[in-house]
Structure formats: structure tokens, C-alpha cells
Amino acid sequence: MDMLLEALFSILTLKGLVTILCGVTAGLFIGALPGLTATMALAVLLPFTFTMSPLQGLIALGAVYMGAIYGGAFTAILINTPGTPSSIATTFDGYPMARQGRAYEALAAATIASVVGGIIGVTFLLLLAPPLARLAVVFGPAEMFWVALLGLTLVASLSSGSLLKGLLGGCIGMLLSTVGVSPIGGETRFIFGIPALQGGIELIVALIGLFVIPELISMAAQGRGALPESGKLQGGAGSAIMRMGRHIFGKPVNLIRSCIIGQLIAIIPGAGGNVTSLVAYNEARRFSKDPSSFGKGNVDGVIASESSNNVMVAGSMVPLLTLGIPGAPPDAIILGVLLMHGLRPGLDLFTETGVLTNGFILSMGFASMFLLPVGLLGGRLIHRVVVKTPFYFLLPSIAMVTILGTYALRNSMTDVFIMLLLGSVGYFLRLIGIQAAPIVLGMILGVIAEKGYVQTMLTAVVDPVPWLRLFANPLSIVLACLVALSVATTLLPGWLERSGRMAKVDPDEEKPS
Amino acid sequence: MTLRLNTDFAAGLFGLLFAAILWFPREGMGRLSIIFPRAILVIMVALSLALIVKAFIKPAARQVEIEGDPRRLVIMIVVLFAWWYAIGVLGFLVATAIVFFGLTWYLAHIEGPVPVRRLAQWAPIVAVLIGAFYLAFTEVLSVRLPSGIWS
Numbered sequence: 001m002d003m004l005l006e007a008l009f010s011i012l013t014l015k016g017l018v019t020i021l022c023g024v025t026a027g028l029f030i031g032a033l034p035g036l037t038a039t040m041a042l043a044v045l046l047p048f049t050f051t052m053s054p055l056q057g058l059i060a061l062g063a064v065y066m067g068a069i070y071g072g073a074f075t076a077i078l079i080n081t082p083g084t085p086s087s088i089a090t091t092f093d094g095y096p097m098a099r100q101g102r103a104y105e106a107l108a109a110a111t112i113a114s115v116v117g118g119i120i121g122v123t124f125l126l127l128l129a130p131p132l133a134r135l136a137v138v139f140g141p142a143e144m145f146w147v148a149l150l151g152l153t154l155v156a157s158l159s160s161g162s163l164l165k166g167l168l169g170g171c172i173g174m175l176l177s178t179v180g181v182s183p184i185g186g187e188t189r190f191i192f193g194i195p196a197l198q199g200g201i202e203l204i205v206a207l208i209g210l211f212v213i214p215e216l217i218s219m220a221a222q223g224r225g226a227l228p229e230s231g232k233l234q235g236g237a238g239s240a241i242m243r244m245g246r247h248i249f250g251k252p253v254n255l256i257r258s259c260i261i262g263q264l265i266a267i268i269p270g271a272g273g274n275v276t277s278l279v280a281y282n283e284a285r286r287f288s289k290d291p292s293s294f295g296k297g298n299v300d301g302v303i304a305s306e307s308s309n310n311v312m313v314a315g316s317m318v319p320l321l322t323l324g325i326p327g328a329p330p331d332a333i334i335l336g337v338l339l340m341h342g343l344r345p346g347l348d349l350f351t352e353t354g355v356l357t358n359g360f361i362l363s364m365g366f367a368s369m370f371l372l373p374v375g376l377l378g379g380r381l382i383h384r385v386v387v388k389t390p391f392y393f394l395l396p397s398i399a400m401v402t403i404l405g406t407y408a409l410r411n412s413m414t415d416v417f418i419m420l421l422l423g424s425v426g427y428f429l430r431l432i433g434i435q436a437a438p439i440v441l442g443m444i445l446g447v448i449a450e451k452g453y454v455q456t457m458l459t460a461v462v463d464p465v466p467w468l469r470l471f472a473n474p475l476s477i478v479l480a481c482l483v484a485l486s487v488a489t490t491l492l493p494g495w496l497e498r499s500g501r502m503a504k505v506d507p508d509e510e511k512p513s
Numbered sequence: 514m515t516l517r518l519n520t521d522f523a524a525g526l527f528g529l530l531f532a533a534i535l536w537f538p539r540e541g542m543g544r545l546s547i548i549f550p551r552a553i554l555v556i557m558v559a560l561s562l563a564l565i566v567k568a569f570i571k572p573a574a575r576q577v578e579i580e581g582d583p584r585r586l587v588i589m590i591v592v593l594f595a596w597w598y599a600i601g602v603l604g605f606l607v608a609t610a611i612v613f614f615g616l617t618w619y620l621a622h623i624e625g626p627v628p629v630r631r632l633a634q635w636a637p638i639v640a641v642l643i644g645a646f647y648l649a650f651t652e653v654l655s656v657r658l659p660s661g662i663w664s
Contacts, residue, residue, distance in 0.1 A: 044654055162521075162573055164564050168528050171557040175535055178550040185546030190535055213593070220589035221581030223623040392620035396613045397642060399593065403600070403609075404646060408656045416597050424590050429527070431577045432520040450549040458545070 007358035020063045024370045027067025032083045038068035042333040054341040058360040063367040073110040078386045081212045086309040089281035093301030100297050107379040108244040109299045110306040117307035118368025120259045121314030129318050142470050145452030146479035148445040153486040154282045155438045165433045173442020176201050184454040196414035205415045210436035212402050213423020225391035254300050262308030266315025280308035314364050514579045522568035528561030604661035
């Protein structure tokens with residue numbers, strides 16, 4: 001407790017608070033640019049922390065991380081472009097809300113959910129880090145395989161009307177994730193003699209291509225901007241914030257459930273924040289009284305996505321600070337900073353250097369609170385820019401940033417070509433009912449599923465029936481049952497409707513694009 | 514524009530074509546590398562065949578709606594690829610300046626004729642926009658952007 005108080009006083013200085021404010025603002029703007037991820041934001045700002053004290057450096061990085069994850073929501077809502085992969089699910093309802101003239105409501109909901117998510121994540125981290133860390137190490141290859149399969153059951157809710165087309169999209173994504181060097185065998189796959197493909201297809205490249213390019217093509221064809229005239233802010237900003245605050249705290253179950261999902265997934269190393277928002281979105285939809293409104297502008301979808309991905313920021317620090325295992329890619333950079341300052345993850349971090357560690361954790365809590373003023377002001381500014389800018393300037397600007405962001409990932413023009421190709425094909429796939437979301441989900445989870453499956457088969461090479469190793473321990477069995485349950489709950493309503501045992505709810509149901 | 518197209522059949526056919534492209538190149542791949550993609554390919558072929566069968570028994574939609582002008586749609590796709598090609602040849606700065614300005618003019622043209630005076634007014638705005646992003650990426654983020662024939 002003494003260490004916690006000492007840590008609190010050490011960050012409650014002008015220098016500490018200014019560092020948090022600058023970090024959150026920088027992270028927010030970098031996160032809002034398509035292609036520039038939270039990992040990149042941290043990597044870019046890393047050299048600036050070399051001249052700072054260890055605590056100030058960690059405060060800056062924590063604030064940038066928090067701001068970047070939240071910043072992804074801005075473009076997700078305003079131009080249907082997830083700034084970071086963790087905000088994919090925000091586009092599903094955020095952009096339809098913006099198109100209906102409720103952009104500021106969506107931004108306010110995203111901000112409040114992010115603030116609450118961030119604070120809850122920090123509280124979890126302070127109170128539950130050691131026991132949760134023990135849970136993280138029991139996830140072996142077989143469990144990771146089941147986690148990936150559990151995630152893949154999301155395809156059902158991400159597919160547009162047709163489950164078959166959704167599953168086909170998931171398969172396309174999983175196959176795209178296998179391009180390049182095999183993670184276990186080490187051989188190159190499906191590169192067709194093109195050396196540049198050896199590094200595989202980057203998730204961000206596919207994400208930008210599949211989400212941004214079809215939108216740009218559509219905007220050009222229709223001769224419109226990202227938001228129509230009705231997309232302008234209606235009513236006062238203050239009233240939108242109050243309305244969203246009342247909605248979120250009036251029915252807090254969605255928020256609480258999403259935060260718990262975010263925390264549980266965040267501690268599993270390798271799952272990462274990309275999955276948390278998708279799982280939380282799916283559960284929000286599944287438990288909703290009006291699931292058909294999801295994908296058409298239901299604010300609960302935005303709340304689920306944004307609260308869970310901001311819980312993930314602090315949540316992924318649990319395995320990092322206790323076991324030295326980065327829960328998500330940006331954590332690897334923070335691990336590097338810890339090691340650079342001679343801080344070794346483990347119990348010592350909470351005892352010998354407790355002031356520093358607690359200071360870092362608390363600073364993330366403050367960074368979450370700073371999201372409120374910075375986010376609401378920044379949101380209004382970016383919203384105004386998107387609405388006021390004529391579409392003939394907006395469209396080339398988005399295209400330019402998209403090309404720059406994609407190129408900057410690996411300094412590769414091949415990546416830009418892949419992005420454009422996937423985007424153009426993605427536009428036509430969307431027309432025939434294969435949406436971008438299941439493809440991206442397949443890409444994220446395909447890598448995890450393959451590693452888990454092949455590693456399990458390798459360890460079971462002497463077993464008489466190798467695949468039984470997938471059910472070798474209680475946690476695997478529980479996860480396998482959850483997969484079966486998830487599939488059943490997805491397929492059962494449709495089967496009951498078809499057999500006439502349940503009334504059809506919404507025959508024209510349209511799911512997120 | 515409305516196109517007559519059985520979307521189930523089109524999706525199934527696309528799935529089969531995609532699977533065929535990835536089915537054949539397997540030279541030099543060991544069991545550990547091929548086991549997972551091969552399993553997914555088998556599932557994909559099954560799903561594609563199911564969609565083709567469904568297309569004849571119970572098709573989902575027999576037409577697709579392309580919103581807006583299809584000619585502008587094709588032009589936009591061509592411009593994006595031309596932009597990519599031009600960056601490799603002329604470098605980021607020159608290629609982007611040309612394509613950005615041209616695309617802005619083309620899109621503004623939708624709302625009516627664009628006078629030369631208006632084009633001249635846009636020039637400094639476009640220059641500042643491109644310059645700001647160029648400097649941000651090269652100087653702040655230390656990204657070496659392609660310089661094409663000027664390198």
C-alpha cells in the first residue's frame with residue numbers, strides 16, 4: 001500500500017501529467033491513421049524515452065499505447081476504416097451510426113467505453129496480476145487451437161446472411177495467413193516464385209485493403225464523401241455525451257461482460273487485442289434482445305468493441321509483468337524498455353521496484369481518464385474535418401494515407417500492391433455476399449489455429465491416436481465443449497426456424513459488412 | 514446498376530478457383546507445412562460445392578446492385594493501381610502530386626465543370642497536404658519513401 005501511494009505521488013506531478021497528456025494525444029493521432037498500429041506508435045516514440053527517467057519513459061509508453069488503441073475507433077466510425085486491428089468490430093455499428101447522423105454519439109460511446117475499459121483493466125492488473133498470470137501459463141498448443149476454433153465460431157455472426165459464404169470467407173482468410181514461411185515446417189508456401197511474398201501477407205495490409213479500398217471505390221462510384229449531409233452532428237455535443245453516458249451506465253451488463261471478455265482474452269499470450277473486440281462484439285450481439293439491429297447502427301456493438309479492446313491494454317500487461325510473456329505485439333516493446341532499464345519481469349517487479357511498476361500501472365489508469373477530454377475534443381475536430389472536407393479532397397487524401405501507412409509497415413511496394421489487389425477483389429466479393437470481416441478473422445485466427453494444431457500433433461507423434469492429444473487435459477476439454485456449445489447456439493435457432501418449431505424473427509436480417 | 518448474377522453460384526465458383534490455385538503448388542513442402550492448408554482447402558472445396566448446389570436448389574439472390582456509376586468505379590480501381598505503378602517509376606512525391614491532383618479534378622468534375630482558377634487555388638492546398646505527410650513520414654517516422662528514377 002505504501003508503494004502504491006508513493007507511486008501515485010510520483011506521477012501526480014506536472015511533469016508526469018504532461019507526459020500522460022502528450023502520450024495520449026500522440027497515440028490517438030497515430031492510432032487514427034490507417035496502417036499505423038499501436039506497435040508502430042510505441043516503436044516510433046521509443047527513442048524519445050531514452051532520455052527520460054525509467055518511470056517517465058514507461059508512463060509515456062503506457063499513455064501512447066492507450067491513446068493509439070482508442071484512436072483506431074475514430075476512423076473506424078467516421079470513414080469505416082479501422083485505424084488499428086483492434087477496432088475492426090467498431091466499424092460494424094460505428095460507421096452505420098455515423099451514416100445515420102449519429103457519428104458523435106458513436107464517438108462519445110466509444111470514448112466513454114474506452115475510458116471505463118481502461119480503468120477496469122488497470123484495476124484488474126493491480127489486484128489480480130499474480131493469480132491471472134498463473135492461468136496464462138496453462139494455455140498450451142492444444143488449448144490455443146481450441147481458443148482459435150472458439151474465435152472462428154464468430155464467423156456465423158460476421159457473415160452477411162449466408163453462413164456458407166461466411167465460412168468460405170473464413171477459409172479464404174485462413175489460407176491467406178498461410179502464405180509465406182510455414183511457422184512450424186519452415187518451408188515457403190504459396191509464394192508462386194515471388195520472393196517478396198516470403199514474409200507472408202501482413203494482417204494490417206489485408207485489413208486496410210479489405211476495409212478501406214472497397215469504401216474508397218464505393219465513394220468514387222457514388223460521388224459522395226465518407227459521411228452524407230445527415231452525417232453532420234445533430235443536437236449538441238454535450239447532449240450526445242449525456243445520452244450515451246446514461247445508455248452505458250443505465251444498462252451496464254454489456255459493458256461489464258465486454259470488460260471481462262477483454263481481460264480473459266488479454267492474458268492469453270498470442271491471442272492479442274485483435275480478437276478481444278470481435279469476441280466481445282459477438283457476445284453483445286448474442287445476448288442482445290434485438291440482435292438483428294447489430295450491424296445497422298446499434299451503439300451496444302461500439303461499446304462492446306471499444307471497452308474490451310481498452311481493457312486489453314492493461315490486461316495484456318498481466319503475463320508481461322509477471323512472466324515476461326508479451327500478451328500482444330505492443331507489449332514486446334514495453335518488455336524491451338523494462339529490460340533496458342534493468343527491470344526483470346516477475347515478483348521482484350512488484351516488490352523491489354514496486355514504486356516504478358505501480359507507477360506505470362497507475363499512469364495507464366490516468367491515461368484512460370485523459371482519453372475523455374482529449375478524445376471528445378479530438379473526436380469533434382476529426383468529425384468536423386471528415387464532414388467539412390469536400391469528397392474530392394477527402395478521397396485522394398485517404399488513399400494517400402492508406403498507401404503511405406501500408407508502405408511504411410515493411411518499406412514494401414509489394415505490400416501496397418497486395419493491399420490494392422485484396423481491396424479490389426474484396427469489393428466484388430462484398431457484392432456476392434462474402435464480407436471482409438470473416439476473411440480478416442480467418443487471417444487472425446488461422447495462424448493461431450495452425451501453430452496450436454501442428455505443435456500438438458508434433459508432441460503426440462508417439463501416441464497411437466495423435467489427435468486425441470487435443471483432448472488430453474481438462475482445460476482442452478472445457479474449451480472443446482465451449483466450441484461445440486457456441487456452434488450449437490449459432491445453428492440451433494436457424495434449425496428450429498426451418499423446422500417450424502420457432503417463429504421466424506427477422507427474415508431480412510442483414511449482418512455487419 | 515443492377516447485374517443479373519446468382520450470388521451463391523458466383524461465390525462457389527470463386528471458392529473453387531481460389532482452392533485450385535492453391536491446391537497444385539506443393540513442391541518442396543513437408544507434411545508439417547502442408548497439413549493445415551490442405552485441411553482448409555478440403556473444407557473450402559466442400560463449402561464451394563455446397564454453395565453451387567444451393568445455387569440451383571435454393572439461391573439467395575439472383576442480382577447484385579452496384580451503387581453509383583460503374584465507369585467511375587472501374588476508373589477508381591485503375592487509378593489506384595496506376596498510382597502504385599507511378600510511385601515505383603516517378604517516386605512517391607512526384608507520382609502522388611500528379612495522381613492526387615488529377616483524381617481531385619476528376620472527382621470534382623462530377624459536381625460540374627471545374628474552372629482553371631479553381632484548379633490553381635487547389636494547387637497550394639494539395640502541395641501542403643502531400644508535403645506535410647511526406648515530411649511526417651520521412652523526417653518524424655524515418656520511413657524512406659520510394660524516389661523512383663530520381664534516386
